[in-house]
Amino acid sequence: MTKKVIQVPIDEVLLHELDKLSGKQSKSRSEVIRQACQQYLNQMEFEELDKIYRQGYERIPETGETGEAQVTIIDEILPKETW
16 A cells, blocks of 8 residues: 655654654554554544444334343344354
């Protein structure tokens, strides 16, 4: 994958912490920043999916019958599992 060089202003304290971390992990500062960005993007995706999931249950909440049906299915399936 082609990498692009960017410039991002960063305060000295954060830069110092990044340099300490990159030294501890034997990684370049750039690699630590790339990993942090990827982790942030993953977290934002997770939060968006969680939000969509919650909105779905708010639109169509489970009823008592749904829960009873799930328990019935679990009672039938779990005893057959070999794990």
